[in-house]
Amino acid sequence: MSVKPTNGRAEHGDHALNLFHNKPSKESLGKSTVNRSAAPLLVEVDPKLQRPDVEGTMEFFKAAFIGAVISIAIAVVIGSQGTSGGPLAVQTVYAADVRMYWSWPLFFSGTGLAWGLMLLQR
Helix, strand or coil: CCCEEECCEEEECCEEEECCCCCCCCCCCCCCCCCCCCCCCCCCCCHHHCCCCCCCHHHHHHHHHHHHHHHHHHHHHHHCCCCCCHHHCCEEEEECCEEEEECHHHHHHHHHHHHHHHHHCC
16 A cells, blocks of 8 residues: 655545545635534545554464564474484573573464465454
């Protein structure tokens, strides 16, 4: 989604969003045509664009936790045997006095797999 601001207007495809409150023209200065019962509309938004594209965001954060658990569980088994697991790239990580094993490829693949499964269940 690309939005290009130009002179107070942002254009998105065939839609134009007014980013600033419309200034009254000289002809309408003396006339009161404003509906006082409603709050002034600062941004005109197409109904399709009212909700930002956040579909699956919460599932992503849940999946990141699951990806971390998967990464630690598999990395402990592989790393404790003294190998790096080849493309899994298991590393020894020292945090304070604790030695643990971690693998970024396992984390990303576990997160992606968990996220995909969560999105399929919706």
